[in-house]
Amino acid sequence: MSGPAGDGLIATIRERRPLVHMITNLVSMAACAQTVKSLGAATIFAHAAEEAAEIAGTADAVVLNVGTSVPGMDRTAVQVAEACAARSIPVVLDPLGSGASRFRSRLARALLDTGAVRMVSGNVAELADLCGVPSVIRGADAVSATAPADEVCMKLAESAQVIAAVSGRTDYVGDGRQLAAITNGHPVMGQVVGTGSARSAVLGAFAAVAGADMFTATVTGVCAYGIAGELAAATGRGPGYLLPEVCNQLSVMDDEMVATRSRVTTSAPRDPS
Ligand SMILES: Nc1ncnc2c1ncn2[C@@H]1O[C@H](COP(=O)(O)OP(=O)(O)OP(=O)(O)O)[C@@H](O)[C@H]1O
């Protein structure tokens, strides 16, 4: 790993303008679209069974967010994931509210079982639910998990063979061998609906240009988003203004800014034996 932004991923996003197809929740669709576009990627939403897999097949990455599944959307999401698995298109899963209902937990697990998911992005309770760690979630907000967030991160990464990205006061990114702890971000982000979903959307753009190193791309994406949140919060205008200002910050962010402002500690890879 050459470190956040050392590999020029933001410049690559601007150059290639990758297409990120999203099936996301009805609450934060516009925020997801605008954050991705502000960063420099292109996006399309397609939820209908008649077209979703076809559109996914034209994308450079797909984000599947289970936040407000409506009838039929669960089957469509699984079909999309299967299409992505067949074409090696990276899928980012946001298991929003996993653990809040049996339906959500089952759907998130079914999506993992397709083998298409390369990255899982969500809060500690959601990711704990996916790897069998007892957790409490209230609506979409994490209340607690019976293991610390860094352990949950590594456990899900190992058990599901994905890059796990846990959000919170400290964000963690793990691949089962290496773990990065990232302290960028601002507490006001936790008070704004949709900041987790928009983060997963942004991570979709990074997944699209990650190539073989999905771990580094995820770390860079989490840092970039946290930095945008910090700079947005520094305007002091309050939670209602935050996401539009995050978009403004992402639109002027470059790799050098991320390299300078990232606060990330990476632990040495574990011995695979
Ligand atoms: N106390 C905090 N300090 C710094 N950053 C924070 C804090 N709380 C949340 N964040 C940041 O806010 C973003 C969203 O994280 P959060 O854990 O609130 O997501 P979530 O619960 O999945 O969100 P949602 O379901 O509302 O979309 C992340 O980038 C995270 O780093």
Ligand SMILES: Cc1ncsc1CCO
């Ligand atoms: C509050 C809420 N409920 C389902 S999705 C959503 C938005 C979280 O991003």
